Amino acid sequence: MIAPDWFREDRLPHIYCTGCGNGTVLNCTLAAVEEMGWERDGTAFISGIGCSSRAPGYILADSLHTTHGRALAFATGVKMARPDLNVVVFTGDGDLAAIGGNHFIHACRRNVDMTVVCMNNQIYGMTGGQGSPTTPEGAFSTTTPYGSSEPAFDLAELAVAAGANYVARWTSYHVKELTKAITTGMQTPGLAFIEVRTQCPTNFGRHNKLRRVPDMIEYLRSHAMLVSKYDRLVREGAEIPEGTFSVGELVRRKRPAMGVKQ
Ligand code: SF4
Numbered sequence: 499m500i501a502p503d504w505f506r507e508d509r510l511p512h513i514y515c516t517g518c519g520n521g522t523v524l525n526c527t528l529a530a531v532e533e534m535g536w537e538r539d540g541t542a543f544i545s546g547i548g549c550s551s552r553a554p555g556y557i558l559a560d561s562l563h564t565t566h567g568r569a570l571a572f573a574t575g576v577k578m579a580r581p582d583l584n585v586v587v588f589t590g591d592g593d594l595a596a597i598g599g600n601h602f603i604h605a606c607r608r609n610v611d612m613t614v615v616c617m618n619n620q621i622y623g624m625t626g627g628q629g630s631p632t633t634p635e636g637a638f639s640t641t642t643p644y645g646s647s648e649p650a651f652d653l654a655e656l657a658v659a660a661g662a663n664y665v666a667r668w669t670s671y672h673v674k675e676l677t678k679a680i681t682t683g684m685q686t687p688g689l690a691f692i693e694v695r696t697q698c699p700t701n702f703g704r705h706n707k708l709r710r711v712p713d714m715i716e717y718l719r720s721h722a723m724l725v726s727k728y729d730r731l732v733r734e735g736a737e738i739p740e741g742t743f744s745v746g747e748l749v750r751r752k753r754p755a756m757g758v759k760q
Contacts, residue, residue: 501528506558513552517711519670519696523617524553526673527586530680541584544573546598549624550590550617567597570605573612577757585612591632592622595651606660609688609755615680616653619698627701638705654693658749663688665748669695669718688755
């Protein structure tokens with residue numbers, strides 16, 4: 499159940515489709531906030547545009563619902579002006595990696611002290627199911643009716659390469675692991691990036707033979723491989739089953755960071 503102290507019940511009913519994974523991610527994030535013991539007056543939630551970015555509207559705290567792709571730019575400004583605040587960003591794969599792609603890599607490079615939770619549903623959900631930078635090769639969307647011909651971005655690996663101090667990836671199936679990862683990210687000074695593979699039954703599932711919500715969740719569960727095993731298979735040149743992705747903690751380090759509380 500969502501942490502009652504942080505939830506705006508007066509905003510119900512929410513806009514998410516039945517079976518959407520975004521509510522689970524919101525729940526895990528607020529559980530992590532409670533675990534951290536953060537105060538409402540000392541915490542700001544920031545988002546761009548998309549289904550994921552509606553999340554701050556359901557939280558009883560200050561928030562900025564900004565323009566498409568610019569959540570990290572606004573969040574950086576907030577952190578520079580008020581380093582005493584805890585800053586949490588909700589974003590999606592289209593918002594973060596397409597329109598906001600440069601903000602993403604530079605926020606990681608600067609290692610701005612914030613927690614970025616990306617709900618990666620591998621599609622543009624809110625605008626009708628167009629292909630995004632994380633739509634898998636061969637997957638169907640309204641803009642890839644014959645299957646995507648492009649390779650997908652690996653957002654977590656991108657954050658590692660760009661310099662974020664903490665990077666993890668889980669799915670909306672892995673509720674406990676995800677909550678723990680977000681909590682660890684919040685405890686780590688610098689930019690913490692947590693990618694969450696989530697189900698979008700409405701715009702990804704129904705185009706890709708995963709119309710039923712349990713099928714989508716089972717797909718996420720069965721295609722997730724612990725990063726230690728995944729990396730070993732890559733090193734050994736072993737064949738990795740199609741659609742498999744790594745989960746777990748990809749990096750935790752102590753690069754110099756911007757905007758850390760003194
Ligand atoms: Fe969730 Fe997809 Fe519906 Fe958006 S379109 S609310 S991501 S199920």
